[in-house]
Amino acid sequence: MPFWTFFGLQKGKASTAWPKRDQSAGQDGVLGMPRFEPEQCDPSCQECAQVCPTGAITVESHSNGQHRLEVDYGRCVACQLCVETCPTQAVKASFDWAFGVRDRADLLSSADPDQAVDQWRNPLESRVPFHRSLHIRHVDAGSCNGCESELQALNNPFYNLHRLGIFFTPSPRFADLLLVTGPVTYAMREPLKRAYEAMPGPRWVMAVGTCAVSGGVASGGYACGNGLEGVLPVDVYLPGCPPNPAAMIQAFLMFLDRMPQQVQRGRVVE
Structure with a gap:
């Protein structure tokens, strides 16, 4: 009997039932995209933007003297440099990995906590x-x-x-x-x-x-x-x-x- 056949009979089914059932997706403890907490951000700080290797983080200045953090997850490589650099913990490590979107705009975030979240609308072509x-x-x-x-x-x-x-x-x-x-x-x-x-x-x-x-x-x-x-x-x-x-x-x-x-x-x- 081949080794892998014997191994399979001994161990049983190896496939996860996720996502059909509440089982492991195989990503337990794996870091994902960083999370941003706008309320903890120092308006005068730009350290996370300066270390970002892909320009995913930018800080825009406004006429009223305020700064706003802009994040493009479509450019993020999850290197965690922003997490390590942020002095106020406005950027935190997370286990968020399911970042698939239908609209490119859904990968863009700003520091405005009141920013409206639009519900996705069904496309014209049915799948x-x-x-x-x-x-x-x-x-x-x-x-x-x-x-x-x-x-x-x-x-x-x-x-x-x-x-x-x-x-x-x-x-x-x-x-x-x-x-x-x-x-x-x-x-x-x-x-x-x-x-x-x-x-x-x-x-x-x-x-x-x-x-x-x-x-x-x-x-x-x-x-x-x-x-x-x-x-x-x-x-x-x-x-x-x-x-x-x-x-x-x-x-x-x-x-x-x-x-x-x-x-x-x-x-x-x-």
Whole structure:
């Protein structure tokens, strides 16, 4: 008897029942995106913005002499430098990792605690036909291979993506969703567009990783622009460096309307 067959019979089912049941998503104790507490922010302090390697944090000055903290989670690589630098604990470490959104504006946050949170509205095109299955074509558009290592984990025994009716396909001609990783280098723009054009309609695009969302640390470099911005229309944004497998599953199911979006206007909805 092969070792892995014996191991499986001895240990039993290894796949998590999450998200169908209240079990572990496999991310216990893993740091996620930092949380910002505007009421604790010193208006004259700009230390977090100065150490941010991707410009995700900016401090805007207003005519009344006040400063306002602006955070773009679409640029955040969760390096935690802002958490380590903040002298007032206005920036705190968190375990928030499910940052998949349908609207790029939902990754933008300001220090205004009264900022309105808009509820997401259903798109014109229904995705009802894909509630039972979804086929994905992945294109690496210049990634460092961090996102790919997390993508590979989706098919391991713990996450077992197929149990959710979600599959990766080697051909764009059989794909419903184009999953893009990397900052979209100039050399990969044409192959990426060809893959998109080869997909049957209706077709959607998902930007996975901060690089694909905004360019990440490579944004504006000599070899690339700002991720998928201006290259293809994006339907789902999932920042992270890299986003973990559970975050990807949450984004897939959110796209299929099988899970709620957990981030709105840069704030986690409890």
